[in-house]
Amino acid sequence: MSIIFLNSNSQSFGVIGEPYFSETPATPTSYRTSSxxxxxxxxxxxxxxxxxxxxxxxxxxxxxxxxxTCHVYLENGNVLAFSGYKQR
Known part of the structure; x- marks a missing residue:
């Protein structure tokens, strides 16, 4: 995974592991989600x-x-938060 900072031409990069996946189906009052x-x-x-x-x-x-949404919880207690969307 990489987080790229275009303005400063720098990045944080590395490997990922220990994944956990979950899904919640859509209901009449809520959308489907996955985490x-x-x-x-x-x-x-x-x-x-x-x-x-x-x-x-x-x-x-x-x-x-x-x-x-993407939240990255660092060891020093800081949290990086990103959000966005993709058209279907």
């Missing part, structure tokens, strides 16, 4: 920092789009 949780052993290209983080990616499937 993937995994460990990420990363290294930064812009400094010598490396470590292990825990990440959770959640997808929400509505009629026209797939919405997503």
């Amino acid at each position: 993937t949780t995994f460990s990420w052993w990363y290294k930064n290209s812009y400094d010598d920092n490396s470590g292990k983080a825990r990440a959770i990616i959640t997808k929400i499937y509505n009629d026209n789009q797939i919405l997503f």
Whole structure:
């Protein structure tokens, strides 16, 4: 997995493991969701920092789009949060 920072031409990259997958079916009042949780052993290209983080990616499937959130929990207690969508 990589997190790329386009403005600074740098990235955090590494391998993932220990995956856990879950899904919730759609109901009359909610959309279908899926979640993937995994460990990420990363290294930064812009400094010598490396470590292990825990990440959770959640997808929400509505009629026209797939919405997503990604939370990366770092060892120092910081949390990186990303969100977006993809047209179907």
